[in-house]
Amino acid sequence: MDSGAWLLFLLSASTIGHLRSEPMLRLPSEKEIPSDYCDSWRLAVETNNAGAWERVPPSCVGFVAEYMSGKRYRRDCDVVGKLSSAFARSVELVGDGRDAWVFDIDETLLSNLPYYQEIGFGFELFNETSFDNWVKLAAAPALPSSFSLYNELQELGFTVFLLTGRSEYQRNATETNLLLSGYKNWERLFLRGSSDQGKPASTYKSEKRAELESEGYRIHGNSGDQWSDLGGYAVAARSFKIPNPMYYIP
Amino acid sequence: MDSGAWLLFLLSASTIGHLRSEPMLRLPSEKEIPSDYCDSWRLAVETNNAGAWERVPPSCVGFVAEYMSGKRYRRDCDVVGKLSSAFARSVELVGDGRDAWVFDIDETLLSNLPYYQEIGFGFELFNETSFDNWVKLAAAPALPSSFSLYNELQELGFTVFLLTGRSEYQRNATETNLLLSGYKNWERLFLRGSSDQGKPASTYKSEKRAELESEGYRIHGNSGDQWSDLGGYAVAARSFKIPNPMYYIP
Structure with a gap:
């Protein structure tokens, strides 16, 4: 680039007022987001910038x-599924059965979209009774991208673990739903036991991943729709955040 | 919800074929993303799902x-700026001067948009010589949302640290650019010294944050456009990912 071009550059830099051409956004609370900022709010949720939201x-x-x-x-x-798959194919498996991948369930393996459609897509506060009734139906469809990844991982030789915030009393309904929607051959399904109640999801899930590591499993990948599925400790080599702008779990 | 509604539910669940109505995406490499998936690729970059990309x-x-x-x-x-500001206002400062916030510089405090506009928005591989020439000009404008946050943090009483992947030989140009674009009163500006060369950004930045912690600073917030600005160890209480779909720094 010659000096003339650099000068043009400088001029364009000094006139980059278009970055300021809109009045600065006021965002006093999440309840007052201008509707043309909803896509930016969604991005903030997906990047964990939004923090806790109700x-x-x-x-x-x-x-x-x-x-x-x-x-x-x-x-x-x-795209998340394809990137997960590309990573999985790049992993050199030891092949001793200890090459692991951890999946969350709700909004990861299973889609509760029919339920959330019915209650207005996150507008209502989470209602445990109504969600429990939905879980009992065992009717959630598979999230297609995760279903495809799940099967590919098993073909590649990964040992698949399911780690959900659902509770032990929902084991039957959860297994039934998974089988009905086509999932099979998971190694273990972790649900919250009595000692896990009340723990933040990130603590409970970190503890379970640490258990797996102490058993000798190498957690190569972890798929979840919440940052609390993926963070904390004993984190996977690669974590994959599946979109979910409907609800937040700490 | 009565049983009739639940039945409707079940039916809608079993007919949720619309989730499958598009053929599954093939994404053999990042070089072959269908253009209608670019927004999804951008989301994958922002959520760190994309991993390393060139x-x-x-x-x-x-x-x-x-x-x-x-x-x-x-x-x-x-929106990132406003969420950062909302968090900052919620922090109870000790007021001993050790309440810290860490900022990255490029695409965080300063915008190199004029430079990237010129070279085609990330299409070209990073060219160190050409970027160095741009840095020497000290002409990058402030990113308005970060500028506003920066000033508010100082009013609130935070001690502000700047932690950049730029090198010591760029200290003069960097300080000049920051001052010209309106930034002032930072506590310390960290640039890569000779012993930092070649380290991954996340290692170098974690080391510097750990130094601050060992000096007694409480790092409440950290703002950066790369995941390598925010992760590793000695991480802030809250990290804020500013968008950047133009380049990736490991």
Whole structure:
């Protein structure tokens, strides 16, 4: 680049006022997000910038409904699945049965979209009774991108563990739902036992991953829709965040 | 919800074929992303699902150019800034001068958009010579959302540290650029010294944050556009990922 080009550069740098051309956003609370900022709110959720949040901002409920029901959610999930698969294929497996991958269940292996459609896509606060009734139905469909990844991992020789925030009393319904939606041959399904109740998800899930590591498993990959599925300690070599703008679990 | 509603539910669950209505995406390499998946690729970058990548996929260069130049980037940054600010205001400062916030510089405090506009928004591989020439100009404008946050943090009483992957020989140009674009009163500016060369950014930055902690600083917040600004060890209480779909630093 010659000096003339550099000068043009400098001029464009000094006139980069377009970055300021919109008045600065005021965001006093998540309840007052202007609707044209909903996509940015969603990004903040997916990157864990949003921190803890209780419900989808009212101004963004329509946006979330459209996102979840349309092509964007499916495409975003597909890309996560393909990137997970590309990583999995790059792993050199030891082949002793200790090459592990950990999956969360809700909004990861199974989609509760039919349930959340019914209750307005995150607008309502989480209702445990109503969700428990839905779980009992064992009717959640597989998330297609995760289903495809799950099967490929087993073909590649990974040992698959399921680690969910659901509780032991939901074991039957959960296993039934997994089998009905086509999942099989997982090594172990972890649910919250009595001693796990009340723990933050990231603590409970870190403890279970640490158990696996102490048994000699190498956790290469971990798939989940919540940052609390993926962080903490005993984290996987690669963690994959599946989109979920409907709810937040600490 | 009565049993009739549950039945409707079940039916909608069993017919959730729309999740499968598009053929599954094939993504053999980042070089072959269908252009209608570029937004999903960007999300994968922002959530750290993409792992290491060398350049923007050719099919997504136009998408990235439009994203960076238009409203979306500015809005996404604004929301990160406002969420950072909301967190900062929630921190109870001890007030002993050890309440710290760490900022990265490039694409965090300063925007190199004029430079990347010139070289085609990430399509070209990173060219150190050309970027060094740009740095020497000290002409990068402030990222407005970070500028606003930076000033608010100082008003609130945080001690601000700057931690950049730039090298010591760029100290003068970097300080000049920061001052010209309006930043002032940072406590310390860390640049890579001779012993830091060749280290992955996450190692170098973790080491520097650990130094601060050993000096008694409490790192409440950390702002950066790369996951390697934020992860590793001695991580902040809250980390804020600023968007950057143009390049990746391991």
